Amino acid sequence: MASMKGLFQYSLVSISLLFSAQVLAEDAKNLNDKVNIGGVIEVEANWSSTDYASGGSDDESRAALATVELGVDADISEHVSGHLLFLYEDGDDGVSVDEGYITLDGKDKMPFYLQAGKMAVPFGWFESHFISDPLTLELGETKEDGVTVGYxxxxxxxxxxxxxxxxxxRGSDDDHIDGWVLNLSYETDQLGDIGLMGGIAYINNIAESDGLEEQINDPDALLDDYVAGMGMFLGLSFKEALFVKAEYVGALDEFKAGELAFDGGKAYAPKAWNFEAAYNVMDGVELGIKYSKSDEGGDFLAENQWGAVASWEVLPGATLAVEYLRSEYANDDKTDSVTAQLGVAF
Structure with a gap:
């Protein structure tokens, strides 16, 4: 009788464990169906040489873990999703939440959506085939906590x-939601072998950009008046092999003299342009060239910048890229740099 009781208890435990394993397997499958995890790891080596207008030069080289990104996208329900992006960049103190927002959308029922949280506000395109960020991004990229509604x-x-x-x-209450962006863009692949994307955006205070915000002279980040900004871009592709991109970002009015750390006591309205062309010469191999310029960017932005890049997918998911850039500044300083990057995406 005791052995029968033990056998019964053993059977109950076995059935319970089997059931739990099946439940866990189903939960894992449901999680895989709803959650996507991806990331980027980039390691870079850089050499640069600067010739100063005042005389003399400076050479330096370094290697670093340049970027680590980990993104999580969750489809919570048919019309609700969440996005998280954790970021580490060389020089940062640690890992930060670079983006985190909730999206509500109507999908095929109503083409409207709402995003709320920390995001890159839709001002500027900033797409590039190069390792280094384009001048337009340095001037215009803006990440803030906010709400976007769109169609x-x-x-x-x-x-x-x-x-x-x-x-x-200056003199206003800093506890108000008074920053805003309007954005219009269009993309189509219905032109045969030609792909087209273009857009225009307006921001009421371009000093909110991540780059310009650090250049505000006032320790409390105060301006006499907001300065609006505008961004425009156009991208063309042919057979997904040839790519041409052009972008402009700039202030629509001048900042007061002395408000920007790089203005030299003058009233500046900083602007930047970026032009790129790239061609896939064979599967996994791409060559690109660029020309960028800025106006009234002081020593914050290169006045003229041009370069070339080559990238090669050495193994599936792993890309090796080499970039050369020549940067010339308004004060006649000149910098040549070569950067090699090994990156993986998953």
């Missing part, structure tokens, strides 16, 4: 964004 259908995207930034007008 997206058949390649057309119209949106408005509200956010509370860190740069404020």
């Amino acid at each position: 997206a259908d058949n390649g057309l995207n119209i949106s408005a964004t509200l956010f509370n930034g860190d740069v404020n007008e």
